[in-house]
Amino acid sequence: MQNLIKWTATAAMAFWACSAFAQTELTFRFNDSEREELRAALDEFEAANPGIAVELQTIAWSDSRDQFLREGAVGQGPDVVHIAFVWTREMAEAGIVLPIEQLTEYGAFPNGFDDFIATDLTAYEGKSWGVPWSADTWAMVYRTDVLAAAGIDDLPETWDDLLADSRMILKTTDSIGFAFPAADQVWFPFNFYLWSNGLSIVEEDGTGGYRVGASAEELAAAMDYFKTYIDEGLVSRSVLSIEVPHDPALLQALLDGSQGMALMPTNTYRQLLGAFEEANPGAEVPFASGVTMAGSEGPRTHLGGRTLVVNSSTEHPEAAWALVQYLTEAGLFEDYYTNQFPAQKSLLSKIDYRPEESGFAEQLANNTRTWGAYSDSGAGVGQLWNLTARAVATSLSGQSSSIEAAEGLVTEIERLLAN
Amino acid sequence: MTLTPAARDRISAFWMLLPTFLLLFAFYLYPTFYNLELSFTDITLLQLRQGGDPVGFANYAEFLRSPSFLDIAINTVFWLTFVSVSLMLILGLLMALLLNSEFLQRIRMTTFARLVLLVPWATPPVVAVIAWRWLFDPTHGSINEALLWTGLISQPIAFLANLTTVWPAINTIIIWNSTPLVAVSLLAALQTIPEEQIEAAEIDGATRWQNFRFVTLPYLMPTLSILGLMSVIWTFNNFVYVWLATGAGPGTYTNVLATEIYIRAFTDLRIGYSSAIGVVMAVVMAAFGALYFRVSGLMDMQDRVG
Incomplete structure (x- = not known):
């Protein structure tokens, strides 16, 4: 019995010692x-x-x-x-x-x-x-040699400029002008378009509540803007299955110069620059960045x-x-x-931006907004995102008309806000 | 008290079956009833700790009345299940007949052909979809390259983003991956047909087609029926092919019941609503199951009657 107590005590001490010095x-x-x-x-x-x-x-x-x-x-x-x-x-x-x-x-x-x-x-x-x-945040990325080949001297400033430049690039160089992910992350360009035109998916209603920040017709017009790129063949229909801006198909087109303009977040741009420099050591970097497009109001992206x-x-x-x-x-x-x-x-405030990143610095400093009402409304940014991306993709693919997709989106967001 | 032999048998059968019943309860019945319970609540992924409030049949009503219900039902029943399974059975039968043919034996390709046939079947569906996505790619895909090279098309086709090509593309992936199982099963059934019956029919003057129609096909029917029904169940429930190939897009064009469950549960976070869709799916599957047993029972009866 005495031995049993001795062994138990020793084992307990050993266990305690191990626990005390074990790593977290x-x-x-x-x-x-x-x-x-x-x-x-x-x-x-x-x-x-x-x-x-x-x-x-x-x-x-x-x-x-x-x-x-x-x-x-x-x-x-x-x-x-x-x-x-x-x-x-x-x-x-x-x-x-x-x-x-x-x-x-x-x-x-x-x-x-x-x-x-x-x-x-x-x-x-x-x-x-x-x-x-x-x-x-997101900002515009340009392949400067593609723009130069198309005779475009100034970077586009408005959504209309962007469309006109895309037409020009396709016509003169046979390259893609502006391409974007048209599946899940179409959420971002779509919101940037709305915000720069004084619209939004959700806004405060002035009485402490929230409402859809654009009419079905305004949402349909925004969808139609992006649909123009697909319908006119300014971008391949394959963008309909591209979910993210770092999709290899989009990045490769920028790397090999078969695409001239894109919208992307900071880390994707840095990866793009890194990939180009790795593949072309010592070569001049043919990329520039700029602020996003203006509409009836100034350019705006999310923080x-x-x-x-x-x-x-x-x-x-x-x-x-x-x-x-x-x-x-x-x-x-x-x-x-x-x-x-x-x-x-x-x-x-201490970041030392590369010259190619000046557009991102400008966008981050002066042209961003938070999700604000989207987040405060309690609807959930994730849910708003999914509903909007699905509706926009439905319109872009031709599955339904833009106005039908927009009306469906308004109904769904109103249901979400009511809940 | 002395137990009769029959009672002893029943008790021992009970103890032997008990582990199976317990496993079925833990891994089938309990999750099924839990899913049913969730389907009558408004629980979301954010409320898993608190639980949801009861909403009666509201989730079912919302789903069955939703504007997308008909599209999802057509996609699931026609495009995903009917087209895929029909083509799988037809192609599987043709492949089995080829593999069993004298032609392949003459050119000593039987073993090689059977091995090659197993490659798609042995490929995991995830790998199959990724490989096919690359093959279908409009800029780097070899299918577009081949079509452009032969002059059949002048512009690359975005197979998985085009409304006219997306379902045939998904069907192609499913058929490529699943048909070998059908072919191998039918090949096994073909090899059980007595040679004498075919020879007797030939002696009686039966043509090749008559031989196939009146001798071979009746022998294959039990296997074909079971394969058909099981393929229907597997395909109807399948999530992987559609989700990985298109994410239910473009838009919601290829949304099926399984992807709708995923979207509602894990992107819209509505666990209660998606559980209701799951129950609807289970009811449809139960109907298929009943059909399956009925067909099996009929065939069993036919076998006994001779």
């Missing part, structure tokens, strides 16, 4: 393509924090939101998760992330939480639920980006917070996550 295992889910760079950054974090090991998990952006919502509902999922700005409220509403006010008890940011942009998108019921990590959230089911909130703090340091954006802009005002 964190999981960080990351959705961008810079996996290797992030792994190197995490190695640096682990070296600076010997008690913490971080497993890097990657998942496609298209599955990321639903996957975490499902995991979080049953107390599972990674400790730190990389999400889109506009998903933060949904995650907070679902009760699967920790509030920043609770986490900052473990340590504050050097310039405070107010140093971050778009914190309004992380607010829900009076608290903040995520840390804006990177900032981006987008990524947020870091901490899972409310994490067993290691302090270590998770240490990781979040590390990931928002300036060094990460200088050495590892170089395709993205940081989301802190203090760091954004």
Whole structure:
């Protein structure tokens, strides 16, 4: 009996000792393509924090939101998760992330939480639920040699200019002028078109509520604008199955000069520049960027980006917070996550833009807006996005007329707002 | 108390079947009833922790009255299921007859042809769709290159983005991937036909067609019927081919029941509504199942009657 007690006590002490010195295992889910760079950054974090090991998990952006919502509902999922700005409220509403006010008890940011942009998108019921990590927007990208070959000296400024230049490029060079993803992410160009014409999918109604920010006829006219490119053969019908601006078909056409103009986010443009320089070492870069098109009002794109959230089911909130703090340091954006802009005002102001990126700098500084009413209405940006993209694609493909697609869209958004 | 042998048999049968019943309950009945329960609520993916509120038959009514219901039903029943399964059975039968023919034996290609036939079937559907997407690509796809080279077309065709070509393109992928199973099954059935019966028919003056129509086909009918019904069930439920090939697009042109469930659940986040569509789908499948058992039962009866 005495031996049994002795052995039990020894085993308990050994177990306690192992537990006390065991590493804290964190999981960080990351959705961008810079996996290797992030792994190197995490190695640096682990070296600076010997008690913490971080497993890097990657998942496609298209599955990321639903996957975490499902995991979080049953107390599972990674400790730190990389999400889109506009998903933060949904995650907070679902009760699967920790509030920043609770986490900052473990340590504050050097310039405070107010140093971050778009914190309004992380607010829900009076608290903040995520840390804006990177900032981006979309801007125009031009293949300067294609424009020169078509005799176009000035960059287009309006949507009408863009259409006219596309016609000119096709006529004189047989190349594609402006091409865009016409499936899922047609959401972005479509909204940019609406915003620059004083319209929107959702707007405040002036009485504290929300309504559809354009009539069916106005939405149909916007659809018709993009449909013109397909109907006139200014762009291949294959864009109807292209979901994202970084689709190889779009990027390859820009790289080989068979397309002259595109709309894309910052990180895609940096990847494009990198791919060109790798394939043509020492060659002059034939790309320029510019602000997006104006309509009846000035050009406007969204202030987008990524947020870091901490899972409310994490067993290691302090270590998770240490990781979040590390990931928002300036060094990460200088050495590892170089395709993205940081989301802190203090760091954004120090960015040294390349000459080819001047359009993005101008767009980010003066021509962006947040999702505002889209997000505040409670309809959910994700749901608005899906409904709109499907309706626009229905019109562009010829499956239904633009006015039918627009009327259906208005009905669906009104249902969403009513709920 | 002494148990009769029949009672002992029943008890031992019960214990032997119990693990199966438990597995069926855990992995089939419970999820089915849970799905049914969800279909009567307005639960969304954001409310999984809190649960949804009961809404009665509202989800069913909304789906069955939605403007897209008819399009989705036609896409699922006609384009996805009827066209694919019909062509799979016809092509599978032709391939089985070719593989069983003396011609292939004469040129010593039987084994090679049978091995080649298995390649598409052994290809996972995900890989098959990705490969075909590249083949159909308007700028780099070899199908467009071949058509341009032969002069059959002057401009590349965006097969998966064009309303007139998108369904035939999806059908092609499904048929390429699934027909070998039909062909191999029918080949096995062909090899069970007694040679004497075919020889006897030939001696009686039957033509090739009459031999096929009145001797071979009746032998193949049980296999063909079962293959047909099972293919209907597999294809009707299939999500992978349409979703990976077109994402239910362009627009919603190729949306089918399975992709509608996914879209409603995981892009619109409406779990309750998508569960209702799932129940509708299950009811349709149950009807197919009943048909399946009826056909099987009829064939069994015919076999016994001779």
